[in-house]
Amino acid sequence: xxxxxxxxxxxxxxxxxxxxxxxxxxxxxxxxxxxxxxxxxxxxxxxxxxxxxxxxxxxxxxxxxxxxxxxxxxxxxxxxxxxxxxxxxxxxxxxxxxxxxxxxxxxxxxxxxxxxxxxxxxxxxxxxxxxxxxxxxxxxxxxxxxxxxxxxxxxxxxxxxxxxxxxxxxxxxxxxxxxxxxxxxxxxxxxxxxxxxxxxxxxxxxxxxxxxxxxxxxxxxxxxxxxxxxxxxxxxxxxxxxxxxxxxxxxxxxxxxxxxxxxxxxxxxxxxxxxxxxxxxxxxxxxxxxxxxxxxxxxxxxxxxxxxxxxxxxxxxxxxxxxxxxxxxxxxxxxxxxxxxxxxxxxxxxxxxxxxxxxxxxxxxxxxxxxxxxxxxxxxxxxxxxxxxxxxxxxxxxxxxxxxxxxxxxxxxxxxxxxxxxxxxxxxxxxxxxxxxxxxxxxxxxxxxxxxxxxxxxxxxxxxxxxx
Numbered sequence: 001x002x003x004x005x006x007x008x009x010x011x012x013x014x015x016x017x018x019x020x021x022x023x024x025x026x027x028x029x030x031x032x033x034x035x036x037x038x039x040x041x042x043x044x045x046x047x048x049x050x051x052x053x054x055x056x057x058x059x060x061x062x063x064x065x066x067x068x069x070x071x072x073x074x075x076x077x078x079x080x081x082x083x084x085x086x087x088x089x090x091x092x093x094x095x096x097x098x099x100x101x102x103x104x105x106x107x108x109x110x111x112x113x114x115x116x117x118x119x120x121x122x123x124x125x126x127x128x129x130x131x132x133x134x135x136x137x138x139x140x141x142x143x144x145x146x147x148x149x150x151x152x153x154x155x156x157x158x159x160x161x162x163x164x165x166x167x168x169x170x171x172x173x174x175x176x177x178x179x180x181x182x183x184x185x186x187x188x189x190x191x192x193x194x195x196x197x198x199x200x201x202x203x204x205x206x207x208x209x210x211x212x213x214x215x216x217x218x219x220x221x222x223x224x225x226x227x228x229x230x231x232x233x234x235x236x237x238x239x240x241x242x243x244x245x246x247x248x249x250x251x252x253x254x255x256x257x258x259x260x261x262x263x264x265x266x267x268x269x270x271x272x273x274x275x276x277x278x279x280x281x282x283x284x285x286x287x288x289x290x291x292x293x294x295x296x297x298x299x300x301x302x303x304x305x306x307x308x309x310x311x312x313x314x315x316x317x318x319x320x321x322x323x324x325x326x327x328x329x330x331x332x333x334x335x336x337x338x339x340x341x342x343x344x345x346x347x348x349x350x351x352x353x354x355x356x357x358x359x360x361x362x363x364x365x366x367x368x369x370x371x372x373x374x375x376x377x378x379x380x381x382x383x384x385x386x387x388x389x390x391x392x393x394x395x396x397x398x399x400x401x402x403x404x405x406x407x408x409x410x411x412x413x414x415x416x417x418x419x420x421x422x423x424x425x426x427x428x429x430x431x432x433x434x435x436x437x438x439x440x441x442x443x444x445x446x447x448x449x450x451x452x453x454x455x456x457x458x459x460x461x462x463x464x465x466x467x468x
Contacts, residue, residue: 049269049406050222052153052338076165079129080172087116087128093135093178100185101198101212102138106445107131132171132181133164134445140167140184142219145446146453148436149220151264153340153453154410158184158223186218188225189245190418194218197416197424210426213437214416221267221410228380229408230270230344232365234263235427237358238420239344239367241376250420251373254347254358254366255430260458261362262431264340265413269406272335272382273374275392275399276323277345281307282461285319292317323398328464330366331393332374335400336409341460344409346370359430363460365411381407 082090094107108131115127140158162184171180185191194215201208225231225245232239234255241249256263286292286309295302295309296317302309306324311317321327330346340363347366352358367373375389381403384392392399415434416426440446 050155050157050226050267050408050410052155052266052268052340075163076169078133078165078168079126080165080168081120082124082128082172083120084116084124086172086175086177087112087124089175089177090128090132091116093181094131096178097135097181098203099199100139100182100195101215102135102143103441103445106138106143107134129168132168132177134447135181136162136164136167136184137449138219138445139181140219140223141449141451142216143445144213144216144220144437144440146450146455148440149265149453150431150433150436151262151455151458152220152413153264153455153457154221154267156220156222156451159451162223184223186221186223187245188218188221190414191215191218193418193424194416209438209441210416210434212441213434214414216437216441217412217414221412225410226408229410231410231412233412233414233417233427234265235413235415235430236417236419239365239373240420241373247420249373249376251370252353252358252368254352254360256361256363256460257359258431261460262359262458263361263363263365263411264342264458266338266340266342266409266411268336268338268342268409268411270334270336270377270381270403270409271406272400272402273378274333274335275371275374275389275401276331276396277327277329277333278323278398279321279328279464280462281319281321282463284461285463286317292319295319323396330370332370334374334377334409335402340457341462342411344370344373345464346374347464357428357430362463364462364464366464377403377407381405 091109091112094104094109094112097104097107112127112131115124118124137159140162141156146152167180167184170183171177174180194211198208198211198215201211225242228243230239231242232253234253237253237255239251239253240247241251281291291307292309292311295307296311306322306326307319308322309317309319323331326348328348330348333345334343336343342364344365344367347370350368352360352366353368371393375384375386375393378384378389378401379386382401383404384401389401392401413431413433414427415429417424419425
């Protein structure tokens with residue numbers, strides 16, 4: 001155990017001492033002018049936490065004093081005044097937007113040119129502003145409508161952080177129309193890598209379309225993922241511990257089996273780690289598979305497996321598997337409350353990580369070297385020493401270690417992107433989620449797109465046992 005503590009100390013120190021580790025990265029350009037700057041900063045949690053559930057933005061920074069005057073939040077309008085030179089720059093931006101995998105014909109260049117020919121005035125203001133906002137929406141939020149994003153539950157905050165009217169005002173004031181549009185593009189280096197691949201691909205080819213689709217997936221996420229976060233690409237079967245968009249550590253994963261147990265795409269917040277977890281066995285196993293009666297009827301077998309059962313007065317049986325080497329959750333789980341009941345955890349069946357196809361679980365994500373990950377996060381996020389973390393793990397007792405600040409965790413789905421080794425690669429579309437995105441790019445652009453999916457949340461039964 002002393003060796004493990006030393007190794008964890010070295011790992012955590014390396015993470016903290018990396019060339020850019022835990023140094024605040026250059027913040028995304030704040031495009032909200034004047035007094036709105038403060039309101040915009042108040043909208044985001046200071047700890048970079050994210051959530052897949054829609055939340056109403058808040059600007060409260062302290063106790064609210066009720067007054068008789070209504071509070072009106074001011075936003076820049078989405079129709080503003082244009083001159084001909086600015087509108088011509090917009091034409092050039094539309095003509096060049098294919099460099100980002102977007103489609104110039106979506107933005108009705110003939111209509112814009114007609115408005116330019118008529119000269120400055122209300123018509124030009126309306127037509128140019130509308131097309132600029134379309135470009136911002138597609139670059140910031142993604143072109144793909146929600147009904148083509150299968151099991152995508154990430155709530156992207158960028159439409160609140162970079163409001164279209166504010167971006168428009170900044171563009172007109174600076175005169176850099178294309179720069180303002182690109183200023184809401186994803187910051188992650190993997191987006192830039194795909195941008196480079198797109199430039200080398202033949203337009204209309206299968207590869208070109210796949211790059212388009214995966215570039216758009218980056219736009220579905222927050223533009224800035226935070227300075228320290230976990231991100232996993234489900235088809236790659238890899239989890240990354242990332243600091244300032246640089247990979248500090250990687251872990252193989254086992255993800256949901258295709259079908260109703262497929263892992264959904266989420267952005268959630270890890271609040272702590274649980275060492276030596278319990279597993280509350282779901283009723284589909286307790287009752288459906290008869291585990292409850294078996295545990296009650298065979299105490300010695302139950303004890304060997306760590307099961308304890310309780311029968312209530314109404315006959316209801318509950319079963320909990322206590323901490324131990326055979327616990328189905330292994331020796332740790334990340335505390336990541338969410339309505340999908342998805343989380344990262346260990347497994348006693350570690351030999352499965354050597355398989356190439358690791359879509360094997362009931363939805364949750366099993367993580368290689370999970371205790372290393374848990375203790376590293378406990379050191380970085382909760383201030384534990386390496387020795388303290390190892391001692392808590394070695395105790396064999398259920399222990400929850402709460403983080404000082406929430407840590408973002410992104411469960412994503414990319415079928416093309418940069419591997420953990422920095423090479424561009426394609427990944428098997430294990431859940432057949434490419435087809436709807438590709439179809440959306442073949443269809444006309446959809447306006448007034450919803451920010452929230454109405455897709456069914458598939459109930460994931462927490463069964464971390466091996467699937468035969």
